[in-house]
Amino acid sequence: MSTPKFVFLMDPQQMAPAAGNQWADWANVVAALIVAGATVYGLSSWKREHRSKRSMELAETILCAGYECLDAIAAMRVGWLPAWETERVKQHDDESDEDYRHRRAYEVTFERYREHSEKFAKLLSLRFRAEVLFSEEHRLAIEKVQRLANQVTNAAQDAFRLSSTLRRDPGLAQRLPDTYQNLLAKQHAAEDVLWGLISDNDTMKPEIDAARRDLERLFKRLAADGE
Secondary structure (H helix, E strand, O other): OOOOOOOOOOOHHHHHHHHHHHHHHHHHHHHHHHHHHHHHHHHHHHHHHHHHHHHHHHHHHHHHHHHHHHHHHHHOOOOOHHHHOOOOOOOOOOOHHHHHHHHHHHHHHHHHHHHHHHHHHHHOOOOOOHHHHHHHHHHHHHHHHHHHHHHHHHHHHHHHHHHHHHHHOOOHHOHHHHHHHHHHHHHHHHHHHHEEEEEOOOOOHHHHHHHHHHHHHHHHHHHHHHH
16 A cells, blocks of 8 residues: 655645734734723723713702702791891882881892892703703702792782782671681781791691702712712
């Protein structure tokens, strides 16, 4: 039997460098993938850190502004009316002294709101950023604070209107006692909202407390760690 003959297409000594080049190419590919992965991870990590920082800064700003507005609402509802505050309400040219004294007791509320109006404007201006970065619930919590302030100013309007109606018709209690009692009850209800801090029936306190809890629940943790 003849011995098989093997034909080498490539010298075995020449194959070693080719294999070495192949491994070098793979090493370059792997290195490139590692670098790309590290770059993507680094970019993703940077984005997360940037978003977290933005969240923390926005949440802290909103929470502080919310506290300031809630304090302003409390100041609006103080029933004690010092002279320096009532004197800021100007008397109309055609207004009697008695009507002026009556009106300014309610008008002080609007002076107090105007004094803090920039705080409310600042808080309200952040509501859409809060919705974009967080959620609709965060926006609604901000708007709730503004609604509470509106409730107080609306109560001042209602109380003044009702009390003025009763003042203009002193005989109403005798002529239409039920109507008189109904109007008087509405006036007192408005004044409970307006001056609830000195009222035994502070109907606004639960709402104000709930608004504060919502702000803290939604923004306090975000302000601390961005998550």
